Amino acid sequence: MNAPALALTAVHKRFGAVHALRGVDLRVPRGSIFALIGPNGAGKTTLFSVVCGFLRADQGTITVLDGPPDVMRFKGRLAALPQDAVLGRELTVREHLTFLARLQGMSPETARREAERVLGIVDLSELAGRRAGTLSHGQVKRVGVAQAFLGDPELILLDEPTAGLDPRHAHDLREALRSHRGQRTIVVSSHNLQELEAICDEAAFIEKGQTLEAGAVSALTAQDAEVFVVLAPGPEPIDQLRAHLGDVAVEWDSQRRVLRVSFQPGPNRAAEDVIAAALRELLAQGARISGVGKGRSLEQRYLEATR
Numbered sequence: 030m031n032a033p034a035l036a037l038t039a040v041h042k043r044f045g046a047v048h049a050l051r052g053v054d055l056r057v058p059r060g061s062i063f064a065l066i067g068p069n070g071a072g073k074t075t076l077f078s079v080v081c082g083f084l085r086a087d088q089g090t091i092t093v094l095d096g097p098p099d100v101m102r103f104k105g106r107l108a109a110l111p112q113d114a115v116l117g118r119e120l121t122v123r124e125h126l127t128f129l130a131r132l133q134g135m136s137p138e139t140a141r142r143e144a145e146r147v148l149g150i151v152d153l154s155e156l157a158g159r160r161a162g163t164l165s166h167g168q169v170k171r172v173g174v175a176q177a178f179l180g181d182p183e184l185i186l187l188d189e190p191t192a193g194l195d196p197r198h199a200h201d202l203r204e205a206l207r208s209h210r211g212q213r214t215i216v217v218s219s220h221n222l223q224e225l226e227a228i229c230d231e232a233a234f235i236e237k238g239q240t241l242e243a244g245a246v247s248a249l250t251a252q253d254a255e256v257f258v259v260l261a262p263g264p265e266p267i268d269q270l271r272a273h274l275g276d277v278a279v280e281w282d283s284q285r286r287v288l289r290v291s292f293q294p295g296p297n298r299a300a301e302d303v304i305a306a307a308l309r310e311l312l313a314q315g316a317r318i319s320g321v322g323k324g325r326s327l328e329q330r331y332l333e334a335t336r
C-alpha cells in the first residue's frame with residue numbers, strides 16, 4: 030500500500046500557555062481529498078503550519094511526502110493557502126503569480142504560462158492585469174487558491190478556500206477540487222460541512238487540538254449501515270416496521286417525521302436491500318413516503334461527535 034501523503038502521530042504544539050495541539054493523530058491517503066473539520070480554535074491552522082514546516086511541533090512525529098516537514102524539501106511539492114492570504118498590492122495578479130512561479134525555478138515563459146493556467150482554475154483570467162490592491166476579498170481568496178496550484182504540487186493544503194466566495198465561484202472551486210481527486214492530495218479545512226461532504230473522500234474531526242474521529246466520509250456518515258425514510262403526514266406504522274425488519278434498530282423522530290434504520294451490513298443486507306424491505310412494509314401499511322436516503326449527513330455526525 031502507498032505511504033500516506035501525510036501522517037501525524039501524537040503531535041503537540043504550545044504557544045506559551047496555550048496548548049494548541051494536544052496529541053493530534055492524522056493519516057491522509059495519497060490522492061485523497063481530505064476534510065479537516067473543527068470549531069474555531071480547534072488547531073486546524075496550527076496543524077497546517079506545522080505540516081508546512083512554518084512552525085515546529087514540540088512533540089510527536091510528522092511525515093509529509095515521505096520525510097520530515099521542511100520548507101526547503103517541499104519546494105514545488107507542497108503548497109498551502111493560508112487562511113488570510115496576502116498579496117503584494119502594487120503587482121498585477123499575473124505578475125504576482127508569475128513571480129511565485131519563477132521562485133519555484135520555472136523559466137520566464139513557463140512561469141507566465143503556469144500563471145495563466147492556475148488563473149483558469151479559479152476563473153480569474155479576466156482579472157490577470159488588475160493590481161492586486163484593487164481586488165475584492167473573494168477575488169484575493171481566489172488568487173490565493175490559484176497560487177496553491179502553481180507547479181501542480183503533490184500535496185495542497187487549503188485553509189477555508191471557499192470562505193467569502195460567492196455561490197457560483199464557491200461551486201466552481203469545489204468542482205475544480207473534485208477534478209483533482211485521485212491525482213493530487215488535497216487537505217481542506219472549512220466550516221461548510223455540506224461542501225466537505227460533497228468533495229471529500231476522508232475526514233477528521235479535530236477538537237481542542239485532538240483528533241476525535243477520522244476515516245472515510247462514507248464510513249463516518251454510515252452510508253452502509255443506516256438508512257432513513259421521511260414520512261409525510263399520515264399513518265406511522267413504526268411498530269409494524271420493527272416487527273417486519275427484525276434484527277435492526279428503528280428510531281422514529283416524530284417531530285421531523287424521519288425514521289432511521291441502523292443495521293449490520295452483510296452479503297444480503299446492503300443499504301439498498303434494507304431500503305427495499307422497509308419501503309415494501311411501509312407502503313403495505315399505508316404510509317406516505319416523502320424521502321429516502323442512506324447514512325446521515327457529515328454535519329449530523331460532527332454534531333454528535335462533538336456533543
Ligand SMILES: Nc1ncnc2c1ncn2[C@@H]1O[C@H](COP(=O)(O)OP(=O)(O)OP(=O)(O)O)[C@@H](O)[C@H]1O
Binds near residue numbers: 044047068075112
Ligand atoms: N501565534 C499564536 N500565539 C498564541 N496562540 C495561538 C497562536 N496561534 C494560534 N494560537 C491559539 O491556538 C489555538 C488554535 O488556533 P488555530 O488558529 O490553529 O485554530 P483553528 O482551528 O484554525 O481556528 P479557526 O477555525 O477559528 O480558524 C487557539 O486557541 C489560538 O488562540
